[in-house]
Amino acid sequence: MDNNQKGLEQIEGSLGVAKAVALxxxxxxxxxxxxxxxxxxxxxxxxxxxxxxxxCEFLNVESEFSAMSxxxxxxxxxxxxxxxxxxxxxxxxxxxxxxASGLGLPIVMTVASRAIGAPINIxxxxxxSLSQRxxxxxxxxxxxxxxxxxxxxxxxxxxxxVGLPVMVCMDGFxxxxxxxxxxxxxxxxxxxxLPEYQPRxxxxxxxxxxxxxxxxxxxxxxxxxxxxxxxxxxxxxxxKVTKEYREITGSKSGGLLDCYNCDGADLKLIILGSTVxxxxxxxxxxxxxxxxxxxxxxxxxxxFPYEALRAAIGDTKNVVVVERAFSxxxxxxxxxxxxxxxxxxxxxxxxxxxxxxxxxxxxxxxxDVVAYAQAGKFQEEFTWFDINSAVLNRYLKDSEGITLPDxxxxxxxxxxxxxxxxx
Amino acid sequence: xxxxEMLSLSAFLExxxxxxxxxFGSERTGAPVVAYARIDDKEVxxxxxxxEPDVVLVQDRTLLSAVDVFGGLKKDNGFVVINTEETPxxxxxxxxxxxxxxxxLTLPATRFAMEKLGAPRPGAAMLAALAAATGVLKxxxxxxxxxxxxxxxxxxxxxxxxxxxxxxxxxxxxx
Numbered sequence: 001m002d003n004n005q006k007g008l009e010q011i012e013g014s015l016g017v018a019k020a021v022a023l024x025x026x027x028x029x030x031x032x033x034x035x036x037x038x039x040x041x042x043x044x045x046x047x048x049x050x051x052x053x054x055x056c057e058f059l060n061v062e063s064e065f066s067a068m069s070x071x072x073x074x075x076x077x078x079x080x081x082x083x084x085x086x087x088x089x090x091x092x093x094x095x096x097x098x099x100a101s102g103l104g105l106p107i108v109m110t111v112a113s114r115a116i117g118a119p120i121n122i123x124x125x126x127x128x129s130l131s132q133r134x135x136x137x138x139x140x141x142x143x144x145x146x147x148x149x150x151x152x153x154x155x156x157x158x159x160x161x162v163g164l165p166v167m168v169c170m171d172g173f174x175x176x177x178x179x180x181x182x183x184x185x186x187x188x189x190x191x192x193x194l195p196e197y198q199p200r201x202x203x204x205x206x207x208x209x210x211x212x213x214x215x216x217x218x219x220x221x222x223x224x225x226x227x228x229x230x231x232x233x234x235x236x237x238x239x240k241v242t243k244e245y246r247e248i249t250g251s252k253s254g255g256l257l258d259c260y261n262c263d264g265a266d267l268k269l270i271i272l273g274s275t276v277x278x279x280x281x282x283x284x285x286x287x288x289x290x291x292x293x294x295x296x297x298x299x300x301x302x303x304f305p306y307e308a309l310r311a312a313i314g315d316t317k318n319v320v321v322v323e324r325a326f327s328x329x330x331x332x333x334x335x336x337x338x339x340x341x342x343x344x345x346x347x348x349x350x351x352x353x354x355x356x357x358x359x360x361x362x363x364x365x366x367x368d369v370v371a372y373a374q375a376g377k378f379q380e381e382f383t384w385f386d387i388n389s390a391v392l393n394r395y396l397k398d399s400e401g402i403t404l405p406d407x408x409x410x411x412x413x414x415x416x417x418x419x420x421x422x423x
Numbered sequence: 424x425x426x427x428e429m430l431s432l433s434a435f436l437e438x439x440x441x442x443x444x445x446x447f448g449s450e451r452t453g454a455p456v457v458a459y460a461r462i463d464d465k466e467v468x469x470x471x472x473x474x475e476p477d478v479v480l481v482q483d484r485t486l487l488s489a490v491d492v493f494g495g496l497k498k499d500n501g502f503v504v505i506n507t508e509e510t511p512x513x514x515x516x517x518x519x520x521x522x523x524x525x526x527x528l529t530l531p532a533t534r535f536a537m538e539k540l541g542a543p544r545p546g547a548a549m550l551a552a553l554a555a556a557t558g559v560l561k562x563x564x565x566x567x568x569x570x571x572x573x574x575x576x577x578x579x580x581x582x583x584x585x586x587x588x589x590x591x592x593x594x595x596x597x598x
Contacts, residue, residue, distance in 0.1 A: 010435035012428075144468070174470050178444040179431045181466075277468030362471040 009182050013145035013175045016182045017110060018043030020152040022053040023190040024108075027079030027197070030059040030070040034089035035122050036172035037112035041084050064089040068096030075105035075165075076211055078202030080156060084110035086172055087128045088117065094132070097165075101136030102227070103212050106159035108152065109137075112172040113273070115357040122172075123358020126272065127325040129169040130301070130333050136227060138166040138234055139302040143258075143276035145170075145180045150245065150253030151299075153185065157194050157241050162234045164227075169301075171274040173358070185249045193248050231303045238300055256305035258297040259312050261287065265294030267373050268313060270321040270338060272298050275354075275361045279322070282363035286370060293370050298334070309341040318348050320373045322366075324355045331382035331411065350378035352385040352408075359386060372408065382411040426482065426546035427458035432568040433550065433560050434462040442467040455490055462559065478557065480549045481505045482532070484514055493518060504552045506532040506545045528556050530591050539583040547581040548588035555592035562589045 009016070017040050021029070029048070031041035045060075047053035057074075061067045067083045075081040085093065090111055100107050111129045115121040129139060140155060142148040148170045155166040170176060185193075203211065215223050235256065242254035260280055262268060271279055276297040283293045296312050298305075313319055319342070321335045332351030339349050352369045355361040365386055372378060372385075385408045393403040400421045404413065424445045431441035439462050446457035459473045475495045484507040486492055493503065493515075501522055503515070511519050511527040519527045530552050532545030540547075547569050554560040562585060569581035 008435075010432045010441060171470075174444070178442060178470070179428050180442050181435060181440055274470040278471045281469045360472050362474070363469060 007183060007186070009184060010179060011182060012039060013148060013170070013178050013180065014039030014112075015043050016145050016149045016180075016184070017152055017170070017176075018047065019184050020149040021082050021108075022047045022056075023185065023187060024082075024153055024156045024194055025053075025080065025191075025196070026056055026082045026108075026156075028057045028059065028070070028074035028081045030061050030067045030074070030081075030083045032061050032064050032067045032085070032089065034064070034086050036114060036124075036176045037084045037086045037089070037110060039176065040110055040112070044082070064092040065096060068093035068100065071107045071109070072096055072100050072103065072105060075100070075107050076103065076203050078197075078199040078204070080160075080197040081105075081107045082109070083107070084112065086112040087114040087122075090128045090132065091116065094135070097132060097135045097137065099212070100165045102223075104163040104227075104230070105165055106156070106163060107165040108155045108159055109165065109167050110152070111167050111169045112176045113169050114172040121357040124172045124174050124274075125324040125356045125358070126169070127356075129167060130325045132167065133302060133333065136164065136231075137302065138162070138164055138231075138238075138300070140166060140168050140238075140254075140300055141272040141298065142168065142170040142175065142253075143273060143297050143299075145175050145178060146182055146251070147253040147299075148175060149182055149184060150249070150251045153190055153194065154238075154241050154245050154254050156197075157245075158234065158237055160197060161237045161241065162230050163200075164230050164234065169273070174274045183251070185251075189248050193245055234303050235300075235305060235308075238303075254299065256300045256308045257312055258299060260295040260297065261292065262294035262296065262312065262314075262316075265292050265316055267318045267320070267370065268294040268296055268316045269366070269369065270296045270298055270309075270319060270334065272301065272322075272324070272334070275322060275324070275366075278361060278363055279366045282366040283370075285363070286367065291370070291374075301334070304337050304341075306337075306341040309338065310345070313338075313342055313345070313347060315345075317346060318373055319350075320369055320378060321349065321351050322355075322361070322369065323351050323353050324361075326351075326353055326382070335381065348378075350380065351382045352378070353383065354386045361386070377408075380410045380412055384409040384414070424456065424458045425544075426480065426549055427460040429546060429565070429568045429572065430460040430550055430553075430560075431462075432572065433554075433564040434460075436564045436567055436571075437561065439464060440467050444470075446472065455486055476501070478502045478504070478553060480553060482545050482549060484509075487514060498522065501526060502553070502557055503527045504549055504556065505529045506549060508534070525556070525596065528552060528592060528595065530588055530595075532588060535584050535587045535591070539587065540577070540580040544581075547585040551585035551588040552592045555589045555596070562586065565589075 048058040071081045113129045115125045116127045159166040323332045335351040389404045427443035431443035434441035443460040507529050508531045532548035533543045535548045550565045565585045566582035570578035
């Protein structure tokens with residue numbers, strides 16, 4: 001039997017996601033173009049226009065702010081709603097993003113993760129999606145295009161069950177523009193998994209209600225408590241929905257996190273997104289040389305699965321988080337969460353900052369991270385791992401009269417270089 | 424990028440796992456563009472760019488003097504296909520010496536495309552040449568990939584371009 005007969009397709013990730021969104025039968029899709037997301041909504045638009053996706057209103061809007069505003073309106077009106085964005089576009093919709101979660105609207109949005117300017121950079125890292133850490137949206141990361149297809153379908157059910165919006169974060173270009181073999185579930189399977197959307201409460205001119213009224217200090221804290229409670233509920237819902245989806249489709253996608261080669265590993269790497277696949281290949285090569293390293297693919301960043309991660313790390317004492325964004329004036333974004341998960345376990349946790357603004361993370365990068373970790377060189381919490389000192393020194397030597405050594409730079413080396421100049 | 428996509432689709436049609444992706448620059452017509460493709464018999468999990476290719480397809484010979492297109496190419500068993508009217512010895516004499524015999528091929532892919540397709544799109548001819556030279560793909564799969572992606576006249580014309588190129592390379596091999 002050839003691949004076509006098995007329901008497999010060799011298509012671009014963006015087209016795969018568009019097909020997945022169409023299978024979920026959204027009532028409203030609003031679109032504003034921005035690379036690397038554009039192919040997704042373009043394809044959804046074609047499905048609507050061509051009649052493949054019925055009973056769906058496709059709206060071209062004039063900005064991302066409008067896209068989120070339309071999404072809020074349509075979701076509040078009781079329609080299953082989808083949109084997609086990236087980078088500056090995500091930032092432009094931020095006011096609406098917080099409103100969507102505060103109102104408990106189950107919107108699903110793809111973030112085709114890309115660096116934020118300035119300096120302008122169209123390539124992939126996680127600074128856009130992670131900037132919305134505290135927005136009250138669920139944030140689910142995808143490690144492959146198959147994972148992205150499946151996660152989008154699950155996202156609608158998770159959002160509608162929990163009553164919160166979901167961002168599906170997939171690496172821009174690396175996944176969105178890659179052609180890979182995909183198994184799309186059938187419409188019958190998706191219909192069995194995801195019934196027609198039945199909003200519990202929605203705006204209806206015949207029976208008017210008010211949504212989003214002002215909440216004064218008497219109840220604001222309590223509203224936030226209830227929002228946080230939904231996030232906690234989401235941890236169970238993600239697992240339950242993943243189980244249901246896997247039973248119907250046979251997929252291996254989704255979940256809060258995924259462990260690879262973790263049993264008995266002395267070192268575990270925590271990775272989000274498309275680097276996971278690259279790292280699996282690298283780790284297999286190391287395994288063949290008798291070096292056992294585990295990978296934890298962190299799928300759900302919000303809600304953060306503290307308990308599941310604590311269990312996944314277990315008694316492994318050496319953990320490196322490969323991070324593709326950081327917090328200016330602080331350090332990693334994910335490692336502090338891992339610290340919280342492992343409190344009291346005596347785990348050494350550090351960040352290897354890699355892959356900013358599209359700098360490729362190769363299998364060799366991962367092997368270098370492993371070698372560095374196993375040599376005990378991650379002494380500090382935060383290390384600029386794949387930095388090129390030659391580029392830095394071209395600037396620093398002339399402007400400040402100092403140079404930095406080759407190789408990974410720990411936070412203390414950065415601090416020291418500042419003190420040297422001040423002294 | 425279309426050529427890389429079609430390469431992955433051809434391999435897919437033969438039951439392989441395949442992956443294709445562009446080099447993510449600001450792509451624009453006329454500017455140098457790199458695209459990558461992988462073929463495997465198990466799931467392709469890695470998402471790193473290719474630094475050590477088994478095969479390099481050069482769709483525009485003017486790139487030879489502008490970009491290090493052969494950087495990282497596997498010297499023991501690598502293949503190179505160049506779109507040009509000239510011979511391998513004329514366009515890449517050093518490379519001919521460093522690779523096994525018959526591993527550097529040239530073909531007038533743009534001329535074949537103009538003849539059958541009426542447009543300078545050498546992708547089908549390049550993939551057919553790769554198929555003829557290495558045997559990693561069948562001519563029929565290359566033809567079917569274009570006919571699947573571009574049903575109708577364009578797909579058929581690409582299939583004819585592929586046949587021309589395939590026969591051309593087989594003939595060169597048998598000389």
